[in-house]
Amino acid sequence: MVMTEGTARRRGLSAAELAVTRHLLVHGPATRQDLGHRLQLSYASTSRLARALVDGGVASEALEPEPAVGRPRQVLTAVPGARHVVGCKLTADTAYGVVCDMFGEVKASARSALPKPGHDGAVPVAATVKVIAQLTGKLARRVPTLDGIGVAIGGVVADRSVVQEGTFLGWRDVDLATPVEQRTGLPVIVTNDVTALAREQLWFGAGRTHATFGVVTVGAGLGFAVVREGVATERLVDNGHLLAHSPIDSSGPRCRLGHAGCAAAYLNREDAQDRAAGTVARPVTFAGLAEAARAGDEVSGRQLDEAAGALGHLVATFAGALQTTCIVLAGEDVAALTTSPAMTETIAERLRPGPREVQRCDLEIVTTPLTFADWARGAAVAGIQHVLGGA
Ligand SMILES: [Zn+2]
Numbered sequence: 547m548v549m550t551e552g553t554a555r556r557r558g559l560s561a562a563e564l565a566v567t568r569h570l571l572v573h574g575p576a577t578r579q580d581l582g583h584r585l586q587l588s589y590a591s592t593s594r595l596a597r598a599l600v601d602g603g604v605a606s607e608a609l610e611p612e613p614a615v616g617r618p619r620q621v622l623t624a625v626p627g628a629r630h631v632v633g634c635k636l637t638a639d640t641a642y643g644v645v646c647d648m649f650g651e652v653k654a655s656a657r658s659a660l661p662k663p664g665h666d667g668a669v670p671v672a673a674t675v676k677v678i679a680q681l682t683g684k685l686a687r688r689v690p691t692l693d694g695i696g697v698a699i700g701g702v703v704a705d706r707s708v709v710q711e712g713t714f715l716g717w718r719d720v721d722l723a724t725p726v727e728q729r730t731g732l733p734v735i736v737t738n739d740v741t742a743l744a745r746e747q748l749w750f751g752a753g754r755t756h757a758t759f760g761v762v763t764v765g766a767g768l769g770f771a772v773v774r775e776g777v778a779t780e781r782l783v784d785n786g787h788l789l790a791h792s793p794i795d796s797s798g799p800r801c802r803l804g805h806a807g808c809a810a811a812y813l814n815r816e817d818a819q820d821r822a823a824g825t826v827a828r829p830v831t832f833a834g835l836a837e838a839a840r841a842g843d844e845v846s847g848r849q850l851d852e853a854a855g856a857l858g859h860l861v862a863t864f865a866g867a868l869q870t871t872c873i874v875l876a877g878e879d880v881a882a883l884t885t886s887p888a889m890t891e892t893i894a895e896r897l898r899p900g901p902r903e904v905q906r907c908d909l910e911i912v913t914t915p916l917t918f919a920d921w922a923r924g925a926a927v928a929g930i931q932h933v934l935g936g937a
């Protein structure tokens with residue numbers, strides 16, 4: 547057992563309590579009247595919920611110091627330290643961990659090497675569970691109590707527990723949540739890493755202003771996530787395959803599946819590496835292409851522009867299909883791609899109305915380059931949502 551003494555399992559919140567807590571976390575302190583109005587609750591219900599949250603230590607209540615008119619009003623505020631959760635992002639060879647409070651603020655971070663893959667090409671599961679538990683134990687010492695763990699991985703996850711397809715770990719149908727729960731005694735949620743990022747954005751990013759938005763990540767591969775009407779889609783029906791291979795230019799390069807000029811042909815890092823000129827530093831990244839272009843390598847500049855243009859098309863297609871005006875771009879390679887004007891030019895061209903069209907559409911593109919600690923924070927926020935409401 548690696549947990550500290552303060553570690554405890556607490557009851558989840560009811561749906562109504564979670565709705566109030568979520569509102570306080572996302573939009574800040576609010577009066578009972580505000581909450582009742584926003585969440586369509588009676589004053590009696592709001593008062594009962596406020597009392598339950600204050601009694602449970604999740605929120606605190608104070609009188610508004612100087613109300614403009616009338617009698618002082620009670621203002622409810624979420625207590626940041628009411629819950630602490632470890633977020634862990636697994637790559638092919640490393641576990642990156644952070645511990646966050648209820649507001650998703652990182653209190654400490656740590657990392658550990660994962661065991662080497664066995665003869666079957668798969669990273670050993672039991673040894674990985676041990677690494678996650680040890681990392682959790684280390685991070686738990688940095689906070690008063692620990693309430694849960696969120697683990698994010700690239701691939702397909704079922705039932706918030708089973709890694710059906712662990713792209714970078716060589717896993718098939720591996721139940722990861724159960725052994726980590728058994729070893730730590732804490733509630734555990736396992737989620738796709740881009741879905742975790744979408745959950746983080748839903749509470750603390752784009753979701754503050756948009757109920758529906760899409761997330762595209764460009765890094766080792768292309769990743770997608772969807773938030774629709776305030777709910778993060780746990781699992782995409784195609785794992786993003788249809789968007790990744792959407793056609794861009796039929797005279798373009800071929801992807802690994804043989805499609806001529808699909809988005810993946812331009813944006814998958816391996817495909818980009820195959821096409822990159824010999825002058826670009828290996829392993830090839832879009833940052834490397836941007837650097838070579840700045841040094842005067844026109845071939846690299848053209849490849850970067852084409853990739854940025856493909857990303858522009860992908861963003862426009864995704865927004866149109868999802869019917870949103872907000873797309874979040876994230877991942878290690880996004881910053882380099884957005885240095886090319888081709889992305890915004892492509893999106894502007896796709897949005898240009900026809901001569902008889904009166905409806906105009908603007909697209910808000912939120913760019914958040916990510917480090918592995920940011921990915922781990924996404925996992926932690928998924929964990930917070932899990933321990934608060936069992937979601
Ligand atoms: Zn393709």
